Amino acid sequence: MTPEPTLPLTGLYIHIPFCRAKCPYCDFYSLTNLSAINDYIRALITELNLRRCVAHCADTIYLGGGTPSVLAPQQIGRILDCVYRNFSIAADAEVTLEVNPGTVSRGNLKDYQSIGINRLNIGLQSICDNTLLFLGRIHSARQGVDTYNWSREVGFENVGLDLMYAIPGRNRSHWEAELTDVIRMEPEHLSCYSLTIEAGTPIADRVDKGEIHPLDEKTAGDLFSLTNACLNSNNYDQYEISNFARRTAVVGIDRRSRHNRKYWKLAPYLGFGPAAHSYQQNERWWNHRSLDRYLSDLTMQKMPVADREILNRDQQIIEFIYLGLRQTDGIDTKAFALRFGTGLYDMFGPVLESLSNEKLVESYPGRIRLTERGMRFHESVIGRVLC
Numbered sequence: 301m302t303p304e305p306t307l308p309l310t311g312l313y314i315h316i317p318f319c320r321a322k323c324p325y326c327d328f329y330s331l332t333n334l335s336a337i338n339d340y341i342r343a344l345i346t347e348l349n350l351r352r353c354v355a356h357c358a359d360t361i362y363l364g365g366g367t368p369s370v371l372a373p374q375q376i377g378r379i380l381d382c383v384y385r386n387f388s389i390a391a392d393a394e395v396t397l398e399v400n401p402g403t404v405s406r407g408n409l410k411d412y413q414s415i416g417i418n419r420l421n422i423g424l425q426s427i428c429d430n431t432l433l434f435l436g437r438i439h440s441a442r443q444g445v446d447t448y449n450w451s452r453e454v455g456f457e458n459v460g461l462d463l464m465y466a467i468p469g470r471n472r473s474h475w476e477a478e479l480t481d482v483i484r485m486e487p488e489h490l491s492c493y494s495l496t497i498e499a500g501t502p503i504a505d506r507v508d509k510g511e512i513h514p515l516d517e518k519t520a521g522d523l524f525s526l527t528n529a530c531l532n533s534n535n536y537d538q539y540e541i542s543n544f545a546r547r548t549a550v551v552g553i554d555r556r557s558r559h560n561r562k563y564w565k566l567a568p569y570l571g572f573g574p575a576a577h578s579y580q581q582n583e584r585w586w587n588h589r590s591l592d593r594y595l596s597d598l599t600m601q602k603m604p605v606a607d608r609e610i611l612n613r614d615q616q617i618i619e620f621i622y623l624g625l626r627q628t629d630g631i632d633t634k635a636f637a638l639r640f641g642t643g644l645y646d647m648f649g650p651v652l653e654s655l656s657n658e659k660l661v662e663s664y665p666g667r668i669r670l671t672e673r674g675m676r677f678h679e680s681v682i683g684r685v686l687c
């Protein structure tokens with residue numbers, strides 16, 4: 301469907317809640333029983349049909365999970381066809397597929413490209429077999445590197461890699477060497493996440509039993525600083541706490557994730573699939589997390605929405621600050637004043653001044669942002685602003 305050029309922009313997120321195996325650190329909603337995939341695609345197509353909307357123009361489509369690449373290209377193609385039938389999609393839309401090594405072949409990647417995927421995000425996590433074993437990933441380092449190389453061979457020009465650091469048993473020089481090797485691969489985008497122990501996961505149980513000792517805050521913070529320094533001196537710009545885009549001299553090319561920036565900028569997006577969230581004009585709503593409930597609602601042609609909330613002014617301020625400070629360009633103080641009818645410093649002057657004295661935040665014309673040190677302790681710094 302060709303969009304009107306003046307339509308307001310939105311992003312579309314499509315959740316694929318299936319994985320080959322559950323990684324022991326993961327608390328995302330995903331299932332390892334793949335036998336429901338066909339039923340799921342039918343339900344998803346019903347949801348897309350029910351929510352048909354041509355009042356916005358989608359300039360991003362993001363297929364995330366879970367592991368979207370457990371779906372064959374022809375299955376992803378059916379979903380995309382339905383998206384294009386029901387929504388106005390920008391001609392230059394960023395169309396991302398999350399891919400996990402061990403679930404794709406070179407041929408699949410070529411087919412994903414031929415159905416319109418123009419950006420891949422590969423869940424590499426590590427190129428060290430011991431780390432992958434510790435993380436319970438289904439793939440080897442070789443498979444990860446092969447997946448990346450195949451993506452280039454078939455012609456993808458925009459590829460992001462996910463990496464994890466602060467892994468128990470791995471030291472600073474291990475991480476530095478690994479990061480250096482990944483930089484040599486020259487992906488357009490890198491997301492580097494410190495391993496977080498999520499309550500209720502198998503890895504949290506092992507921590508409770510004393511079998512695993514997570515890195516202390518200082519060591520993890522040092523690795524965060526090392527990551528930033530290493531990437532910044534190797535042609536990558538940090539634009540969010542965990543996200544880095546490769547610099548390019550070509551005008552008009554921006555390797556930051558257009559889709560993920562919508563979340564951080566509080567821009568509108570629509571989410572489809574179990575547990576998917578949507579946001580538009582200060583209203584947020586989310587689908588049932590259970591696949592069974594999602595399937596049964598859609599069998600009855602009923603929207604699978606679990607709940608919705610309208611954010612009040614205080615909640616909007618909290619989100620604006622929380623998300624603004626996660627980004628390296630920080631908070632636009634003029635935009636804050638325009639949106640909330642009062643200045644940021646009028647509301648938070650004393651705490652911002654004290655954080656500035658501690659060199660945790662810094663101001664520059666029209667903006668305020670976290671310093672590198674502030675980013676290292678971002679949860680507690682943002683908590684101090686918002687408490």
Ligand code: SF4
Pocket residue numbers: 318319321322323326327328330365366367400423
């Ligand atoms: S592949 Fe990703 S979504 Fe699936 S269990 Fe592992 S970390 Fe979670």
